[in-house]
Amino acid sequence: MKPKVAFFDFASCEGCQLAVLNCEDILLDLLALVDIVEFREAITGTAPYYDVAFIEGSINREQDAERLRDIRARSAVLVAMGACACIGNVQARSNFIAPAENFKRVYGSEERNQVQSDPEFWPLWAHTRVRAVREVVKVDYELRGCPLVPEEFVHLVKSLVAGTIPRFAAHAVCVECKMHENTCVFDRGDTCMGQITRGGCQAICITNGYRCDGCRGLVPNANMAAHLGLLQSKGLDNREIANRYRLFCSAEPLGRVGRSGHE
């Protein structure tokens, strides 16, 4: 029997689900291997049990956490899919600002006060922290990146179907820059997060002329002190550095480097 596979989205742009649907040349071969039972971007329908649940998006509200726990309880394998699910992504930057301040910024003082006083509104206060999926439930595999890398998605599905252990890069983006013989971003006069960011993306941004902003999260044991010193030596002030680290890595344990420089 083919494994039952489902896709769920939380706080995200659903771009990772689109990236999956964009694997057009092998999509039909993939569908021959699995049964997709829930996939809001592609089909309607629900199922009671999943062999593999793909979770896209960060967990922002307590009701999202409850829904996630329910999915986890009914899933054999749970995969965090994309930067939102793996490391919180850009929305986790709001974690550095008090909720009341965020409400005021977005909706104004009057609505902020209404959230506090109106019984209908008060559950919104529960939105106090943008969380990665692994902060709420056990995650079996992570497909990192913004968006995910289709080749890694296919590799994971094939491994799960074949019963082999999937392998994902734990090395820095620099490895893939060397494989593509890229000129180092630092030698182009810019600065880069590549040395502390997990590879697996084939250094796509740098290969195409940009730099790495760290969307795949930090490598294990990232040398943050050395990287901070390096960025400072290139003339970046602490506020710029904090912004660079927080763009994608806010929910990472070391994302608070340079905190004092934040506004």
Add this chain to the structure above:
Amino acid sequence: MTAFLVSLDAVSAWIRHLACGQTLYFPQQSGQSGLRFLPVDNDSEIRFDGYQPSLAPPGKKLAPAEEPLFRYRVGTDGIPVIQPVLDASPRILAGVRPCDLRGIHLLDQVNQQGHPDPHYLTRRQQTVLIGCDCLTPCDEHCFCDAVGSLRWRENADLFLTRIDGQFLLEVQTEAGQRLVANQNFPACPDLAGLKAHIEAQRAKPFGRQWHADAGRIPGIVASQWSSPVWDKHVERCFSCGTCNLVCPTCYCFDVRDDFQIEDPSAGQRVRHWDGCMLPQFAQVAGGHDFRPAPAARQRHRVKRKFEYLNERCATTSFCTGCGRCGRQCTAGIDIFDIVNDLIDHAEVTP
């Protein structure tokens, strides 16, 4: 063998001519800064001046970042049929500097030893090397003379030296002879005299020099297992693996198997570069890692270049002094400084 004295224009035209018949790699600019060994075509610029070591050494053309080793298909009887993948396409590597010629020589050694590597050796047998001498150090990272690479030219089929606006073109093998046949290059009238003139023109000292006699280095490195030097040089290290992956004598790889999604009974085994500075390099089954600390990985890398492999291959060092690792390290860690620090430390605590 024969030697010719040829103008720059004639050498450039000849290289273009050779590139018409087969793939010829020559160090070129390609939009981004830095040189790469790229195939020469009609638009290529053949330049010898202002040379800086290419980002990746030319020897990587013999062991690419990723390559299939074999393809397999499991038959109806359950027995897999395995088809090796070997690349026997002829190629020329031109403009290869002495440090990189020696790097290819050292790769030849390790790929012939033990279990010979047919993938490397098949490419190598189809490769012609056109070397090019250096009369001045490429930049402040160079230390090719200190490790005995500067005057290396043994494995070049042809060897070019730019002198007084012309090129001395020395033919060193029959494969090289075939490439200059019918060219009507003028013979070099006084080879011994010209070579003496070339040596007189060569910069002295050439690049960076060790703090001790090079012959002592393997013994010093061996004696410094517990040196504080190892910790000092990894404080800023990102364990990004750049030093391994740009090294002309690093050859470590990992393999993975990949089945075809449309036919799971068939697939291929692929190998790709690996490096001993990468955190998971020494992780084994069960998750144990016998070199978890960056300093232990750094020590291993230095010992591979200055102790282990040169002993195995009976050569002076497995470092070619090209300077790529130090030049491309964003943390500014340089194997030349590490070894000199070890020498200095050994003077104090032998």
